[in-house]
Amino acid sequence: MINNNKEGILELTLELVKVPSFSCSQGEIELANFIYDILKELEYFQKNKDNLKLLEIANDELGRSLVLALVKAIPPTSKTIVFIGHYDVVDVENFGALKEIAFDPIKYTERLRNLPLNEDAARDLESGNYLFGRGIMDMKAGLAIQMAFLAEASQNPASLNANLMFLAVPDEENNSAGMRGAVPYLVKFQEEMGLDYIAAINCEPSSPVFPGDTKRYIHLGTVGKIMPFFYVVGKETHVADWADGFNPNLLLSYINILLEAKAKFIDGKEKQFFSPPLCLKQKDLRDAYSVTIPGKGVAYYNYLTVTKLPKKILMEMKIIAEEAFNMTIRHLNDSAKEFCKISGRKVDIPWKAKILTYQELFESVKQNFSGDINEYVRKFFKTLTDDLDERERCVALIGELLKFYPDKDPKVIIGFLPPYYPHRGNLRQTTKEKNILEVVNEIIDFARKEFGEELEIVEYMAGITDLSFFGFQGSREELVFLAENMPGWGNLYDIQIEYLVKLDVPVLNIGPSGKDAHKNTERLELDYSFRVAPKLLKLFVEKLSQKGTK
Numbered sequence: 448m449i450n451n452n453k454e455g456i457l458e459l460t461l462e463l464v465k466v467p468s469f470s471c472s473q474g475e476i477e478l479a480n481f482i483y484d485i486l487k488e489l490e491y492f493q494k495n496k497d498n499l500k501l502l503e504i505a506n507d508e509l510g511r512s513l514v515l516a517l518v519k520a521i522p523p524t525s526k527t528i529v530f531i532g533h534y535d536v537v538d539v540e541n542f543g544a545l546k547e548i549a550f551d552p553i554k555y556t557e558r559l560r561n562l563p564l565n566e567d568a569a570r571d572l573e574s575g576n577y578l579f580g581r582g583i584m585d586m587k588a589g590l591a592i593q594m595a596f597l598a599e600a601s602q603n604p605a606s607l608n609a610n611l612m613f614l615a616v617p618d619e620e621n622n623s624a625g626m627r628g629a630v631p632y633l634v635k636f637q638e639e640m641g642l643d644y645i646a647a648i649n650c651e652p653s654s655p656v657f658p659g660d661t662k663r664y665i666h667l668g669t670v671g672k673i674m675p676f677f678y679v680v681g682k683e684t685h686v687a688d689w690a691d692g693f694n695p696n697l698l699l700s701y702i703n704i705l706l707e708a709k710a711k712f713i714d715g716k717e718k719q720f721f722s723p724p725l726c727l728k729q730k731d732l733r734d735a736y737s738v739t740i741p742g743k744g745v746a747y748y749n750y751l752t753v754t755k756l757p758k759k760i761l762m763e764m765k766i767i768a769e770e771a772f773n774m775t776i777r778h779l780n781d782s783a784k785e786f787c788k789i790s791g792r793k794v795d796i797p798w799k800a801k802i803l804t805y806q807e808l809f810e811s812v813k814q815n816f817s818g819d820i821n822e823y824v825r826k827f828f829k830t831l832t833d834d835l836d837e838r839e840r841c842v843a844l845i846g847e848l849l850k851f852y853p854d855k856d857p858k859v860i861i862g863f864l865p866p867y868y869p870h871r872g873n874l875r876q877t878t879k880e881k882n883i884l885e886v887v888n889e890i891i892d893f894a895r896k897e898f899g900e901e902l903e904i905v906e907y908m909a910g911i912t913d914l915s916f917f918g919f920q921g922s923r924e925e926l927v928f929l930a931e932n933m934p935g936w937g938n939l940y941d942i943q944i945e946y947l948v949k950l951d952v953p954v955l956n957i958g959p960s961g962k963d964a965h966k967n968t969e970r971l972e973l974d975y976s977f978r979v980a981p982k983l984l985k986l987f988v989e990k991l992s993q994k995g996t997k
């Protein structure tokens with residue numbers, strides 16, 4: 448029994464928090480089963496067993512599942528609203544000695560009374576209106592709100608004007624394997640059951656933007672994230688013969704100077720701008736000490752998007768790589784001249800800028816390869832040790848392919864590393880998008896009049912979310928281009944392109960409220976989250992369901 452009221456949602460939230468469902472752990476499987484079992488108890492799913500499912504995520508090494516529950520409106524309609532939420536949480540390393548009680552918010556909140564906290568957290572603790580704990584705000588309260596609403600609706604499907612689909616996924620805090628795995632299922636239901644998705648609603652929490660900010664935020668979209676890489680092939684040489692070599696570190700430094708935090712690359716729209724590209728890793732690819740300059744190096748960048756697509760970004764990266772290459776050659780030429788002046792020894796710098804996309808490298812190797820290159824790549828990944836993450840595996844593959852590439856001169860290989868999150872915004876183009884906007888404005892009025900709450904529309908959620916995968920706001924060719932330029936695509940990471948392009952679901956995030964996601968002061972604001980937020984969600988669903996979609 449789930450009660451769709453303050454007490455019922457709190458109780459359910461605490462139950463969900465209790466399961467330590469870290470990303471990529473057994474806890475995810477445990478929590479999926481737990482959610483499934485709770486929903487199974489509902490009379491509706493007792494009668495409609497096929498409408499509640501644990502759906503396997505294809506090719507998931509951990510064997511994880513999605514929980515899918517569908518309450519069909521009476522009389523039947525194709526209109527369907529999807530509630531999407533993630534049930535995984537980030538780790539609790541930052542809880543220190545209190546790790547053990549991180550999943551018991553009542554105990555943990557009590558224990559915090561004796562510990563030093565920052566001013567804002569201490570004030571919130573004192574107010575009695577907050578519960579602290581891992582996962583309580585990100586995002587188990589949101590899941591509980593969705594489940595409670597679904598439970599209530601299931602008692603009276605005749606009250607619905609649209610079907611309600613609840614979809615709970617794992618791995619959101621990692622690579623979104625859950626949501627990516629859900630895409631083919633969503634398409635299958637769309638095609639086989641004739642469902643017409645009119646909105647995908649996430650209930651991630653809203654947080655104050657600045658200290659003292661009392662507004663709540665409704666998001667109409669989600670920012671995109673792409674990770675361009677630069678793999679630099681240099682030339683090893685003993686330091687005594689410095690001018691014979693080419694140090695990849697120098698070229699990577701120039702790339703960093705041209706790209707790091709540069710405002711001109713910021714992708715922005717509608718007065719909302721995001722962080723510029725930032726380097727997440729830059730290193731040479733040599734582990735041991737040696738008096739030889741290293742032969743290879745790599746760097747990759749975090750690049751946030753709201754309009755830019757893979758082709759355009761790789762074009763930008765190509766220009767940067769070329770410019771950095773030429774700066775490196777100039778740098779070496781200047782040094783050579785100076786060196787000549789001091790030593791009287793003439794040295795030549797023979798290098799020319801060479802840039803290849805990953806696709807060009809792969810195609811060229813493939814042509815001269817005897818045997819099945821794809822099979823070779825699959826086997827190669829199996830030889831790598833478990834401690835390497837997906838990005839390191841991709842980088843290792845580039846190194847392996849280069850062994851088969853005849854030209855050994857210095858060069859830069861450019862492409863993308865996983866994961867990729869397409870941006871998704873409300874473009875005000877389709878009736879569905881416009882309907883969402885209209886209803887959001889009605890909700891804002893209602894919240895002001897009924898609860899004295901100020902809600903504000905934000906175009907794109909700044910955090911990366913699963914809402915990225917409810918369609919693709921670009922051409923299929925862009926995704927194919929991405930795939931062809933991402934080492935390990937299909938082995939380590941992929942997006943089901945043929946399915947993704949068949950979805951076009953406008954998205955929305957309207958959730959509870961809390962602060963400090965991922966920190967040890969993660970906390971949920973109780974009154975708003977359990978009294979106000981569920982009513983706003985309910986009204987949103989009711990009003991949106993009544994709208995025509997043509």
Ligand SMILES: [Zn+2]
Pocket residue numbers: 533585586619651
């Ligand atoms: Zn979250």
